[in-house]
Amino acid sequence: MATERGTWNYRDRFGDSFGRTYFRRFPPGVAASVGLGTYLGEPTDTVDNDYREAITAALDNGINMIDTAINYRCQRSERVVGDALDATDVDRNSVVVATKGGFLPFDGERPDNPGRYIREQYVEPGIVDPETLVRGSHSIEAGVIDHLLDRSLSNLGVDRIDCYYVHNPETQLLDRDPEVVYDSLEATFELLERRRAAGDIGCYGLATWEAFRVEPGAEQFLSLPRVLERATQAAETVGVDDHGLQVLQLPFNVEMADAFRRATQPAPTDADEEGPVSVLEYAHAAGLHVVTSASLGQGALATSLPPAIAAELAGDTTAQRAINFARSAPGVTTALVGMSSPAHVAENVAAGTFDPLGASAFDAIFE
Numbered sequence: 037m038a039t040e041r042g043t044w045n046y047r048d049r050f051g052d053s054f055g056r057t058y059f060r061r062f063p064p065g066v067a068a069s070v071g072l073g074t075y076l077g078e079p080t081d082t083v084d085n086d087y088r089e090a091i092t093a094a095l096d097n098g099i100n101m102i103d104t105a106i107n108y109r110c111q112r113s114e115r116v117v118g119d120a121l122d123a124t125d126v127d128r129n130s131v132v133v134a135t136k137g138g139f140l141p142f143d144g145e146r147p148d149n150p151g152r153y154i155r156e157q158y159v160e161p162g163i164v165d166p167e168t169l170v171r172g173s174h175s176i177e178a179g180v181i182d183h184l185l186d187r188s189l190s191n192l193g194v195d196r197i198d199c200y201y202v203h204n205p206e207t208q209l210l211d212r213d214p215e216v217v218y219d220s221l222e223a224t225f226e227l228l229e230r231r232r233a234a235g236d237i238g239c240y241g242l243a244t245w246e247a248f249r250v251e252p253g254a255e256q257f258l259s260l261p262r263v264l265e266r267a268t269q270a271a272e273t274v275g276v277d278d279h280g281l282q283v284l285q286l287p288f289n290v291e292m293a294d295a296f297r298r299a300t301q302p303a304p305t306d307a308d309e310e311g312p313v314s315v316l317e318y319a320h321a322a323g324l325h326v327v328t329s330a331s332l333g334q335g336a337l338a339t340s341l342p343p344a345i346a347a348e349l350a351g352d353t354t355a356q357r358a359i360n361f362a363r364s365a366p367g368v369t370t371a372l373v374g375m376s377s378p379a380h381v382a383e384n385v386a387a388g389t390f391d392p393l394g395a396s397a398f399d400a401i402f403e
């Protein structure tokens with residue numbers, strides 16, 4: 037498991053090769069502000085081999101946050117992260133391993149009949165109540181997450197997942213009443229508090245796509261204060277002092293900067309100003325870490341950035357400038373970049389040799 041000392045040792049080994057604030061505080065110690073994601077790619081042996089090589093190169097060169105999810109590439113991504121952790125010389129206790137649960141995963145390949153697969157593997161054995169399933173494969177019920185978390189521990193071959201995300205909880209809002217969804221979240225937070233107390237996870241969070249980008253009236257909107265109230269309540273029910281909901285993951289890049297630009301959350305109670313604030317501002321005031329997904333717009337921004345924005349960002353290549361946009365946003369800890377190619381790892385980790393923009397320079401981009 038990641039430890040405070042292990043992650044600081046990793047920083048001491050690599051910190052001098054990078055620019056200002058490349059390593060940033062992240063539970064239980066520090067994490068690189070460029071992380072490796074494992075979402076894209078077909079569920080094949082070839083892509084497994086590419087990821088294995090890329091993850092090893094990342095760990096060997098200054099990236100100590102690896103992000104995956106149980107459903108990515110039919111569980112192959114989690115398994116390949118586990119293989120790479122096993123094979124590397126880098127200490128396990130210096131690496132933050134993050135995964136997610138919410139979408140019921142296939143196993144190794146896509147079945148011919150996904151509906152039948154879900155019914156046979158999850159509904160008939162009693163793992164999931166079909167009433168709680170949205171879009172045929174999404175559930176955030178505590179019993180389901182408990183089951184998925186055990187499988188993730190086994191796929192990753194680790195005794196603790198450092199950061200466990202509830203995956204796209206806003207998907208539930210497409211078919212279910214918001215109050216029911218917040219109740220489900222609270223019950224799942226209770227489970228995650230228990231698993232945290234048992235040492236199976238380090239901290240937990242929400243990984244989202246729509247929830248923290250859209251306006252309050254939108255169907256998939258989540259209120260961050262309400263989510264945090266539910267985490268506080270869950271901790272109280274379980275009898276722990278401080279809740280372990282410490283991280284938000286959300287898409288953020290030049291084209292999807294809503295978490296910074298849109299004031300969708302109420303002002304924090306101790307704020308000087310009245311009126312709504314952005315998710316990044318609310319998260320910062322609440323002491324949450326923010327990790328960005330799709331930092332390269334799923335590849336599109338690696339070759340093309342609006343010239344006026346590119347001109348403000350440091351980097352030798354377009355991809356590096358795009359990554360430096362995400363890791364410069366105030367309140368962001370780590371920009372995740374999906375990379376199954378070792379050449380991309382080398383290019384992307386070198387983004388961290390440039391200093392990020394300061395807060396006022398970042399603000400100025402939008403003026």
Ligand SMILES: NC(=O)c1ccc[n+]([C@@H]2O[C@H](COP(=O)([O-])OP(=O)(O)OC[C@H]3O[C@@H](n4cnc5c(N)ncnc54)[C@H](OP(=O)(O)O)[C@@H]3O)[C@@H](O)[C@H]2O)c1
Nearest residue numbers: 073074075329330331332333334335338373374375376377
């Ligand atoms: N809702 C959620 O929870 C959610 C949603 C999306 C993503 N995520 C997480 O966030 C991570 C990052 O997002 P993402 O993978 O969707 O998108 P991304 O990081 O924006 O883009 C990844 C794509 O960019 C390519 N790429 C990487 N570096 C490059 C470079 N220097 N030059 C050209 N192309 C480059 C990758 O190719 P190669 O593979 O060939 O290197 C891959 O196809 C994911 O992997 C996942 O862990 C979470």
